[in-house]
Amino acid sequence: MSRVHIQGLQIRYGDVEVIPQLDLDVQPGEFLVLLGPSGCGKSTLLHSIAGLNAISGGRIDIGGQDMTHAEPSARGVGMVFQSYALYPHLSVRDNLGFPLRMAGMARPQIAERVAKAAAMLQLEALLDRRPGQLSGGQRQRVAIGRALVREAQVLLLDEPLSNLDAKLRAELRRELKLLHAQLRNTMIYVTHDQVEAMTLATRIVVMNQGRIEQIGTPAQVYDTPATRHVAAFVGSPTINLVDGSVRGERFEAPGLAWPLAVGDAPALTLGVRPEDLIVAPGQPLQGTVELVEPLGSQHLLWIAGAGRRWCALLPGPAQVGLGDGVRFGLPAQRLHAFGPDGRRVPLVGEHAAPAVLA
């Protein structure tokens, strides 16, 4: 198990600052997920750990050794890319053994490692096939296997499941989690899929424009988002956000006034997750159903009311239809507030501690 310690990392391409300044400490055996929108620098960060791109400044230690300028092959990391990049003319067996042959390993030892990885990834029956004779999920397993055979202490995975359909994706996601439980190596996993991040991570790093916005457990990031960006990026459907102001412990926005235990603020954004919105008779706000989206065990209700559109996630099938009137309210204990700089503003009674800001 290896620790990955990044200090003051800077990456510039010409005038473009992709990563202005980044510190990150990945614990041995951790499943760390880098989450963020397209173009925020996730792959760039991963590639710099693998030694695949030039860095402009900073230091990267892997397993207690300074690897800032080490060759990729000397870093003790395995990498799985988004596109499987298998050799089409080689069998699964030879694809798996390829990195070991390149490293000059003896044949019997290669066979042993390949057999072990194939067993772990349920590829045993497919060893003599070529990539063209495999499904997408099977190909992706081979790509993961090729990173595993090197028995690297650190595995870097760049959106390894994004080419797969939803069902296969969920299946391989669970396999990866089991694999990690078995191997206990350090994994750094890039995704922009927040379900993947929530289900796999021991800790999530939420990135935005080359910077870290928050590092925390999935629960910390979801329940106590440190910034408006994190709140909006993590959670599906997206959190309801209302821009307004506060005077005399009252939040005010066009069409909405709501008690809020926080000091006066000329600008404040209030956030309510769809599953926290209260839809029930007797609630203070009046709305009209604009759209119903059944999800099987739950449904989404889009409500027009109090000056905007709200999304509510409710259990079971919908009891109301298009155009129906509903009463709704905001949950006193489950509100999020963000200042004009985007940072979380603690409400009275809220523990300030859980939000881990990078």
Ligand SMILES: Nc1ncnc2c1ncn2[C@@H]1O[C@H](COP(=O)(O)OP(=O)(O)OP(=O)(O)O)[C@@H](O)[C@H]1O
């Ligand atoms: N070689 C390069 N030269 C110039 N700019 C680059 C280079 N590589 C990446 N970039 C820029 O760096 C930024 C981050 O790219 P990166 O590939 O790390 O994003 P990402 O978070 O992995 O996005 P995605 O989710 O789309 O894969 C982008 O704006 C990209 O255009």
Ligand SMILES: [Mg+2]
């Ligand atoms: Mg990328």
